[in-house]
Amino acid sequence: MLEAGKTKFQIDLRRYLREDGVDHKLIHLICEIAEASKYIVNSIRTGDLGVAGTSNLYGEEQLALDVLSDRIMRKRLAKSGVVSNVASEETRDIIAVSPHCAGNYSVAFDPLDGSSLVDVNLAVGTIVSIYAGSDLMQPGQRQVAALYILYGPRTTLVYTTGNGVHEFGMNQLMEYTLLRRNIRLAPKAAIYSPGGLRNRYSPGVENFVSYLEENGAKLRYSGGLVPDVNQVLMKGNGMFFYPHLQGAPKGKLRLLYELNPMAFLLEQAGGAASNGRQRILELQPQAIDDCQPFFCGCCEDVAKAEELIANLG
Ligand SMILES: O=P(O)(O)OC[C@H]1O[C@](O)(COP(=O)(O)O)[C@@H](O)[C@@H]1O
């Protein structure tokens, strides 16, 4: 297997996917998404950082960057020739591209995750979930691939096709080359990222925070799902949660666009992801805008969160 830094040449994403035995249409799709990200990163670096004057399905004000990133992704996917249906956090319905083409894939995505961090110049991302065929309303365990792109000081792409989790970095030529293969999580967290308002936590979640702190876990929270989950994965010993809250029993994060792809990646790294009562990847989505509480990261801590929530709520 190819190793970063152990060969004379950089190993690029397409070559790595081929070596990984990934279906050629899926390779094409992932590489098209990687291409789209070059335009998104350019927009983030130099584009309009203001509001678009519109709102999305969740009633949230859209940034010009939300709208632009969504358009960049949708155009690229529509022209890829291998996509049946797409669903985006920024659009109201599933959009049919070529719904009846056999052998195609369907894609759900969050084009710009962490919009509230744009004005303060913190890291943001794009999250992508891929299914074979045309059905996007399936439990996440049927995903064939998931990935995110992190627009931080460096741009990185982290993917799984069900054969481990691999990280690529964008080089000076804007090509993605291998940084780390087979990223793994330890069983227990040394850092934790708690989302949502703490004074609205349930007793179970409040106890979970105490448990993490008593076990020496340090607070590390940016407010962006992609950088926060990336930190859990790359440090290999973290816990992220955005729980059910008083007044918001389903939390804030979206099953199709955010939780399923992140859960697939975390499980592939030896971690776990739960809504506090059930494995995320087993949940049947009821609507494209379904939200769920989210507890993910090191498997022993996810199990502890489930235990405390079962006992205390
Ligand atoms: O600051 P809040 O409202 O608690 O929410 C933080 C969460 O919301 C998000 O920004 C939601 O994603 P979007 O930016 O794509 O809407 C996550 O990245 C983050 O984990």
Ligand SMILES: [Mg+2]
């Ligand atoms: Mg998001």
Ligand SMILES: [Mg+2]
């Ligand atoms: Mg978003």
